[in-house]
Amino acid sequence: MITIGVVWATCVAVLLALGIWQVERRAWKLDLIDRVERRVHTEAVPVPGPASWPGTNRSDDEYRRVAASGRFLHDRETLVQAVTVEGPGYWVVTPLQTAEGVVLVNRGFVPADRRDPESRKAGNPADEVRVTGLLRLSEPGGGFLRHNDPSGNRWYSRDVVAIAAARGLAHAAPFFVDADATPNPGGFPVGGLTVISFANNHLVYALTWFTLALMLAGAGLQRLRRAYGGLGSSAAQGLEWDHRQADIRRHEASAS
Template identity: 50%
Template sequence: MSDRSKHRRRRGILLPGLALCLLLIGLGVWQVQRLIWKTDLIARTEAALAAPPVAAPETPPTGDFEYRRVTLSGHYLPGADTLVRAVTDRGPGYWVMTGFQADAGWQLLVNRGFVPETRTDAAERTAPSGPVTLTGLMRASQPGGAFLRSNDPAGGRWFSRDTAAIADATGIGPVVPWFLDLDRGDALALPIGGLTVVAFPNNHLSYALTWFAMAAGLAVLLHVATRQSTDPQD
């Protein structure tokens, strides 16, 4: 084989391999960046969960406000609850979303908790009447629906806690763009509060190591292949 042919063969192996190696390194770096972001998110969330509750704001604070513990006073609005499909460690069922009038003059939706799908009788989950003080976690509205399942307001089928759509469907008027996940109350009463799952999978380090290992392995293969392509016996 001529030197020119060997050079073309070497370049045909080396250039695509180097491009792929750089791509793998880039994916590893991206996962390291995701690891830093996720670690910070977990630390901030754990700090918010451990902090004492503060007065609930009408407008969400700038930045990441989810899982912030808040408290507010007011009364539940009359009207039917909205049942939103849910699966918890207690099995399938529904979140019970109820309108609430805050003493500060604005309205929101409160996720009062979970009811099993076999216990959806309204008589078992009557909201308290009169003034109450609530404590729970701020949660961002969930517009649209769930994966492959869109909310159907006309049919009364809900798969996500879309505050604006639920408020419109129930006719309670404008609500703030977040809802309250109520803390656990009476363990024997429905709905069952305090079932919010706060968990963030953090596998970014293993993903990063996998991409870097693949890049290193490819680099070794490229080295071997290019040496073979220039072997004098070819």
């Protein structure tokens, strides 16, 4: 019985700990959403330079509005498969040569019939440009059940390191920039399609864990009540039996 009680108490404690952890995760997620909302609506700041690249991280930098100036290296662009509100097609990821290094820029979306750069030549400026957008971190590996294939030039995610290596880009930033909705000549690529969405189901998960803990605790207490209540009843019945036997013996003794 003691072993069962220890196991039961441990399970309840674990469920409570999981619920508390989800509450803490929810607080962290709400703080993240608030920070991102503030970042995307602030004035653009200069894109981080090489000295800041090693410290660039998701918590402090992702979705920050940034701006960079330079020339696009259109001959080294990479098409990454995408599905957007505009339909299926590709992201056009183009290196931007700045004074401090190379920054990959997701210039926006093009449908399959605009995959050929010649079909959107008007939107490929040769002169220096200023790009504003949101700083994003690399998406290594590929997409769901699909791995990037640099040798076959098939890309399913914006893997900065792999794209830079495949295009022979030296001194490239470890992040990319999602260009904003500033129109490009000819209408393509279409920028400003960044989806900012964070799943926040932590409250539901917390309530689930707490409910399971409560149910398990209730079931355990009911089991203990039955076990010890039954023992008490048996003892009382035994005591009553002893009293009856004593009365019988006294009655027999007096009769004799």
